[in-house]
Amino acid sequence: MKGLAFDVAHLLAGGLVLISFMLLYQNRLYALLNVFALQAVVLSLSVAWQAYVQDANHLYITAAIAFAFKAVIIPLALHRIIAQLGIQRDVENVVGVGPTMLGGLALVALSEVVMLRIASDVDVLAQEDLAFALSVVLLGMLMMVIRRNAVSMVVGFMSLENGLILAATGAKGMPLVVEISVAFSVLVALVVIGVFLFRISERFDTVDAHALDRFQGDRR
Structure with missing residues (x-):
């Protein structure tokens, strides 16, 4: 039973990392949201x-x-x-897909090396889950850095938070009050993000981060 527990947990946590790469690869907003929903389903199964x-x-x-x-x-x-704001459906990256994927692989390798050394004294199952969780967190951060669209940056942030949940549950869980407060925090964050997206789109007619940077430069 212990071997089965390890294999299934390993499969689900590894699936989260794979889906993080799928998020990095997507170039359409609706497809990006669908893949994020898939990552959430796999996270639920893992938990x-x-x-x-x-x-x-x-x-x-x-x-x-x-x-x-x-x-x-x-x-x-x-x-x-996206539908109400009429946001452009294509997702633009700061760098190309090839360098992004190579950078993602490097981050996964770094996560494995760092976490397996730092958490060498903990249970093997928790050790592997923590390594995968750190990979998901770093890939979410990479997605936030390379994306130009504000909505895709939000998805990167949510993906990063998925990695934190995986780490918390892999490390023998977390108190129920923390879980509920995190859920409500995410909901409040979504409401605030939605309001800001509407206001930004209304004021500047775009949610492209680079376009907003250029506007700020023109104001100077």
Whole structure:
């Protein structure tokens, strides 16, 4: 049973890393949101499996919250924001796809080396999950850096937060009150982000970060 627990947890956590690369590869906003919803589904399955392995029933609530908010509510809300703002559906990157993927592979390798050395004294299952979680966090940060569209930057931030949830559950879970507060924090952040996107689009007719930078330079 221990070998099965390790293999399934390894598969699900590795799936999150793979989907992070899929997020980096996408060049259409709707496809990007669909892939993010898929990542949330895999995260929910990973957390639910950890709940079963650790016999921690409160983690089932975490899995349900992740599925409801990140696989359903947030993608649907962002779909509506894109439709209402008439945002350009293509996603532009600061650098090309090839260098981005190579940079992502380097970050995954760095995560494995760093985490396997730092967490050498912890349980093997938790050690692997922490390494994968750090990979997801770094890939989310990379996505925020290379994207020019504000909505895709938001998706990168949400993906980064998925990695933090994976790390928290892999490290023998977290208190239920923390899980609920995180869920409400994400919801509030989504509302605030939606308001800012509407205001930015209304004021500048774009949510392209580089266009906003150029506007700021013209004001100077």
